[in-house]
Amino acid sequence: MSAEEQTDPQRMEKIVSLCKRRGFIFQSGEIYGGLNGVWDYGPLGAELKRNLKDYWWRVMVRERDDIVGLDGSILTHRAVLKASGHEDTFSDPMVDCRTCNARLRADQLPEKNGAPQCPSCGGKDLTEPRAFNLMFRTNMGASEDESSVAYLRPETAQSIFVQFKNVLDTARKKLPFGIAQIGKAFRNEINPRNYIFRSREFEQMELEYFCAPDDGMRLLDYWLEERLRFYENIGIPRTKLHVLTVPDADRAFYSKGTYDIEYEFPFGVQELEGVAYRTDYDLMAHQNASGKPLEYFDEETKAKFVPHVVEPSAGVDRTLLALICEAYDEETITDEKGKSETRTVMRFHPRMAPIKVGVFPLLKNKPELVAKAREAHALLKSHMMTFYDEAGAIGRRYRRQDEAGTPFCLTIDFETLGERGDELRDTVTLRYRDSMKQERVKIADLLTTLLPQVL
Amino acid sequence: MSAEEQTDPQRMEKIVSLCKRRGFIFQSGEIYGGLNGVWDYGPLGAELKRNLKDYWWRVMVRERDDIVGLDGSILTHRAVLKASGHEDTFSDPMVDCRTCNARLRADQLPEKNGAPQCPSCGGKDLTEPRAFNLMFRTNMGASEDESSVAYLRPETAQSIFVQFKNVLDTARKKLPFGIAQIGKAFRNEINPRNYIFRSREFEQMELEYFCAPDDGMRLLDYWLEERLRFYENIGIPRTKLHVLTVPDADRAFYSKGTYDIEYEFPFGVQELEGVAYRTDYDLMAHQNASGKPLEYFDEETKAKFVPHVVEPSAGVDRTLLALICEAYDEETITDEKGKSETRTVMRFHPRMAPIKVGVFPLLKNKPELVAKAREAHALLKSHMMTFYDEAGAIGRRYRRQDEAGTPFCLTIDFETLGERGDELRDTVTLRYRDSMKQERVKIADLLTTLLPQVL
Numbered sequence: 001m002s003a004e005e006q007t008d009p010q011r012m013e014k015i016v017s018l019c020k021r022r023g024f025i026f027q028s029g030e031i032y033g034g035l036n037g038v039w040d041y042g043p044l045g046a047e048l049k050r051n052l053k054d055y056w057w058r059v060m061v062r063e064r065d066d067i068v069g070l071d072g073s074i075l076t077h078r079a080v081l082k083a084s085g086h087e088d089t090f091s092d093p094m095v096d097c098r099t100c101n102a103r104l105r106a107d108q109l110p111e112k113n114g115a116p117q118c119p120s121c122g123g124k125d126l127t128e129p130r131a132f133n134l135m136f137r138t139n140m141g142a143s144e145d146e147s148s149v150a151y152l153r154p155e156t157a158q159s160i161f162v163q164f165k166n167v168l169d170t171a172r173k174k175l176p177f178g179i180a181q182i183g184k185a186f187r188n189e190i191n192p193r194n195y196i197f198r199s200r201e202f203e204q205m206e207l208e209y210f211c212a213p214d215d216g217m218r219l220l221d222y223w224l225e226e227r228l229r230f231y232e233n234i235g236i237p238r239t240k241l242h243v244l245t246v247p248d249a250d251r252a253f254y255s256k257g258t259y260d261i262e263y264e265f266p267f268g269v270q271e272l273e274g275v276a277y278r279t280d281y282d283l284m285a286h287q288n289a290s291g292k293p294l295e296y297f298d299e300e301t302k303a304k305f306v307p308h309v310v311e312p313s314a315g316v317d318r319t320l321l322a323l324i325c326e327a328y329d330e331e332t333i334t335d336e337k338g339k340s341e342t343r344t345v346m347r348f349h350p351r352m353a354p355i356k357v358g359v360f361p362l363l364k365n366k367p368e369l370v371a372k373a374r375e376a377h378a379l380l381k382s383h384m385m386t387f388y389d390e391a392g393a394i395g396r397r398y399r400r401q402d403e404a405g406t407p408f409c410l411t412i413d414f415e416t417l418g419e420r421g422d423e424l425r426d427t428v429t430l431r432y433r434d435s436m437k438q439e440r441v442k443i444a445d446l447l448t449t450l451l452p453q454v455l
Numbered sequence: 456m457s458a459e460e461q462t463d464p465q466r467m468e469k470i471v472s473l474c475k476r477r478g479f480i481f482q483s484g485e486i487y488g489g490l491n492g493v494w495d496y497g498p499l500g501a502e503l504k505r506n507l508k509d510y511w512w513r514v515m516v517r518e519r520d521d522i523v524g525l526d527g528s529i530l531t532h533r534a535v536l537k538a539s540g541h542e543d544t545f546s547d548p549m550v551d552c553r554t555c556n557a558r559l560r561a562d563q564l565p566e567k568n569g570a571p572q573c574p575s576c577g578g579k580d581l582t583e584p585r586a587f588n589l590m591f592r593t594n595m596g597a598s599e600d601e602s603s604v605a606y607l608r609p610e611t612a613q614s615i616f617v618q619f620k621n622v623l624d625t626a627r628k629k630l631p632f633g634i635a636q637i638g639k640a641f642r643n644e645i646n647p648r649n650y651i652f653r654s655r656e657f658e659q660m661e662l663e664y665f666c667a668p669d670d671g672m673r674l675l676d677y678w679l680e681e682r683l684r685f686y687e688n689i690g691i692p693r694t695k696l697h698v699l700t701v702p703d704a705d706r707a708f709y710s711k712g713t714y715d716i717e718y719e720f721p722f723g724v725q726e727l728e729g730v731a732y733r734t735d736y737d738l739m740a741h742q743n744a745s746g747k748p749l750e751y752f753d754e755e756t757k758a759k760f761v762p763h764v765v766e767p768s769a770g771v772d773r774t775l776l777a778l779i780c781e782a783y784d785e786e787t788i789t790d791e792k793g794k795s796e797t798r799t800v801m802r803f804h805p806r807m808a809p810i811k812v813g814v815f816p817l818l819k820n821k822p823e824l825v826a827k828a829r830e831a832h833a834l835l836k837s838h839m840m841t842f843y844d845e846a847g848a849i850g851r852r853y854r855r856q857d858e859a860g861t862p863f864c865l866t867i868d869f870e871t872l873g874e875r876g877d878e879l880r881d882t883v884t885l886r887y888r889d890s891m892k893q894e895r896v897k898i899a900d901l902l903t904t905l906l907p908q909v910l
Contacts, residue, residue: 023625026618029532031745035605036596038530040618043523043626043634050512050524057505062840068498069505074529074639075493075591075656077484094597103597136530136593138607140655141491142549142558142645150490152593152607163481163495170478171498172844172855179498184529184639190597200595201530290486385517389627400627 012266015328016195018344022403024048024324025196037192037200039317044404047354047385049203049320053182055234055351056205056314060180067178067207068171072159074184075140076151083289084158084282086151091131092190099123103132105190134187136200152186157311160208161282164294164307175296175307176219178209182316194267196317203316210296210307213280217257219310220277224259227275227312231261234319235349236326240264241272254281263322272322273314280306323352327405333436335395346405347434356384356454358401358409364390373412376428376443383447384454398431407433408450415440467721470783471650473799477858479503479779480651492647492655494772499859502809502840504658504775508637510689510806511660511769515635522633522662523626527614529639530595531606538744539613539737541606546586547645554578558587560645589642591655607641612766615663616737619749619762630751630762631674633664637771649722651772658771665751665762668735672712674765675732679714682728682767686716689774690804691781695719696727709736718777727777728769735761778807782860788891790850801860802889811839811909813856813864819845828867831883831898838902839909853886862888863905870895 019025023042027034041049061069081087093106097118106129109116117124136152139145153159160179167179182205192199211219224243232238246258258276262269283306287294297304327346334340350356357380361373370390377388387406389397394411401409411429418425427440430449441449474480478497482489496504516524536542548561552573561584564571572579591607594600608614615634622634637660647654666674679698687693701713713731717724738761742749752759782801789795805811812835816828825845832843842861844852849866856864866884873880882895885904896904 020621021625023622026621028528028530028614029535029617030621031617031741031747031749032532032534032538035528035530035532038528040528040614041526042618042622043525046524046526046636049526054509063837065843069501070498071496071501071504073483073490073493073495073656075483075490075641077487077490079487080484083487132597136595138591138593140591140643142587159483159495162484162486163497166475166481166485167478167497170476172846181501186530188595201528286486292486294486382518388520391627 007268008266039196044354051352067180070179070181074152076153078149080158081151083285091133093129094132095129096127097123098125136186136188154187155185156181156183156204156206161286176211178207180207196321205314207312209310213308216277216308220257223310223312224275234352254279275312277310280308345402348405350407350454353405353407355387355406357386358406359388360397360411361390362413368417372416462723463721494651499809506807522635525634525636531608533604535613536606538740546588548584549587550584551582552578553580591641591643609642610640611636611638611659611661616741631666633662635662651776660769662767664765668763671732671763675712678765678767679730689807709734730767732765735763800857803860805862805909808860808862810842810861812841813861814843815852815866816845817868823872827871
């Protein structure tokens with residue numbers, strides 16, 4: 001059985017349900033019936049997404065000397081996407097059913113007796129396939145005609161290529177150097193599917209790493225390794241990642257080498273990121289179409305040339321989904337009374353976890369406990385995301401944080417107040433999400449204990 | 456002379472020029488002639504924007520117990536914007552010129568002999584004014600008709616209202632509590648103007664703070680003060696901010712009170728943020744249109760009601776522009792040879808500055824200096840944005856960082872290597888951007904000296 005076939009729809013259903021129940025992900029416009037293939041991130045999802053994007057920006061831009069950031073617009077000049085080839089070729093083949101007027105993917109039609117037929121009405125009177133462009137189109141300005149057409153960008157990469165010269169002229173970088181961007185992109189997918197994996201509105205984290213022509217193949221392999229390390233650092237083990245060397249026939253014609261980094265989702269092994277050596281195709285296309293030179297002058301060799309580029313292009317939403325799928329776990333545990341129950345726990349890497357620490361006073365009607373808990377909470381709050389909770393039994397509060405993926409919980413109890421002796425005064429119970437082990441820690445040591453684990 | 460009239464176009468021109476020259480802001484699609492009213496942020500602009508948004512998120516969400524985040528989609532279900540009133544009323548009055556076909560703002564037509572005329576061709580044969588909707592419209596899915604219309608959101612607020620119940624059910628918050636969001640919004644402005652101040656694609660930082668009906672007016676004033684404090688904390692002095700109490704006649708009909716926070720831009724006093732008490736208008740509109748209850752149950756009073764809301768709504772781009780305008784300064788300085796020159800310096804608050812520290816070896820051809828500089832650089836790099844520069848005279852390197860707004864520069868020189876005695880060994884010159892004062896600081900003390908100033 002191939003990895004592609006190892007799917008687990010039941011597990012996926014549970015994940016989707018938890019995401020809704022705990023406020024990770026909601027359908028956009030849900031109270032109006034929802035917008036197909038478009039999603040909103042709730043409180044926990046928004047934090048998870050921020051943590052993911054911030055970490056990417058930190059290791060890809062801020063901690064490196066050779067990469068700078070860009071934040072380009074979503075609305076895109078038509079000429080940009082004409083030059084990049086998107087206007088003419090970024091399309092799916094579609095047919096219309098003449099019986100019921102449904103529009104259908106030509107390559108996904110069911111057949112009956114060898115003839116394609118409409119899956120909606122069973123009709124066989126279908127038009128010839130026509131190219132249906134996947135870009136969202138709109139009009140800008142007061143008129144609504146061809147002259148005012150603009151597109152929502154189908155990828156963030158193009159604004160990097162189009163601004164290459166501006167960045168080169170202002171950022172004082174020498175080859176090889178990169179321009180990185182995180183931002184939304186839009187594709188009018190006919191069949192959005194697999195939850196947030198293939199949606200119409202999504203976010204990308206893209207790097208265009210420019211280099212001399214003879215440096216491309218080396219950098220392709222360098223970036224593959226860097227990016228694999230990134231996934232490991234956010235909690236996706238190497239064993240769940242697959243590297244597909246895209247065969248010559250499947251690569252874009254201008255690419256000299258492409259790797260797909262794939263992850264074992266419950267719905268199959270699917271692409272998380274592409275790492276592609278795109279040669280000078282993109283810059284050359286824009287140089288030709290715009291008439292503006294997009295060249296680099298090498299001061300040492302005195303050579304002038306259009307740089308080549310290696311592109312590691314990751315999807316925010318699908319990486320977030322991988323984090324969620326990887327984190328989701330159920331285990332049978334036995335409580336102190338010998339009763340067994342199922343514990344659902346999201347085992348996020350502490351660096352990615354939406355909430356880092358839950359802070360609980362043992363009882364909410366003891367002002368001394370509450371005051372002490374508030375104190376511990378305030379100590380941590382400006383350094384990491386915390387959640388203060390005083391409602392319900394401690395066990396239930398732990399379980400709620402397990403489902404949110406909170407790696408640490410603190411309970412402030414009578415020992416903290418010194419009622420069981422001075423030795424335990426100003427200590428709290430630190431409970432670990434994964435092992436459920438508990439230990440006593442001094443309040444004064446909390447920050448130095450926890451902070452290094454969540455950064 | 457009113458504040459509105461105190462404009463300084465020359466200063467604004469210099470600011471725009473610096474922003475292009477140093478890589479803060481570029482026009483979108485510039486090499487293709489540009490997209491009117493749409494902008495890209497270059498390396499320095501992208502960092503400045505991140506610092507601004509991250510600080511907002513930190514003080515509005517992460518450091519508070521009563522606010523959670525949301526990250527909603529840009530593509531918006533038509534029913535949402537029908538219910539909110541945007542589809543029917545979010546429009547400008549437009550006329551068409553029958554002579555040259557230009558489409559014109561009806562309220563901005565020049566007059567001749569008392570009759571309105573077309574500013575393009577001078578023609579007087581104009582159509583009656585018609586409402587021109589400011590929302591960007593697109594089609595979603597395979598068909599391109601009325602049934603597939605979706606909009607780019609004209610504000611982030613609506614996704615908060617539409618997801619109110621989902622957040623209430625999952626986030627375990629009691630009134631008063633808020634839902635915060637940062638994200639892009641789009642308005643098809645007929646006349647984008649004042650640089651990035653009024654653009655077609657922009658970013659908002661919005662909070663919807665839900666409360667009991669009798670708590671609204673108090674919270675309106677509370678949030679006005681909180682938001683004024685925010686601007687002071689990012690380096691915009693209270694003296695440059697104006698609070699306009701929007702008069703009854705100018706307020707939206709559902710609002711019981713609105714403040715505009717304005718800033719003295721070089722092109723006039725203009726709004727940065729609106730703080731509005733919107734009553735229960737929005738939730739009620741969506742409850743009525745969707746048929747889904749958007750109510751809150753108060754466990755203490757056993758009352759069930761649709762919450763009221765106070766909305767502090769800030770523009771990312773215009774706040775960023777205020778930061779840039781506030782930071783821009785020119786001063787005449789005299790060098791050691793008695794020659795005077797003009798220094799251009801961006802006096803960003805260190806918390807907002809795109810680059811926190813410039814690190815320079817005095818000479819680039821002395822390996823010991825370079826190695827030591829690299830060492831100091833590595834020490835700081837994972838904690839704050841740094842820029843390593845070894846090219847050109849030290850004075851020129853300082854000036855470049857002045858224009859980038861870098862608050863601190865470090866120079867590694869022969870003293871650092873211990874060549875002028877052991878006392879100065881492993882110390883560097885720390886140079887302050889604003890005063891240009893220099894002092895010796897131990898490398899080992901750099902992090903504790905600088906980090907608190909940039910957080």
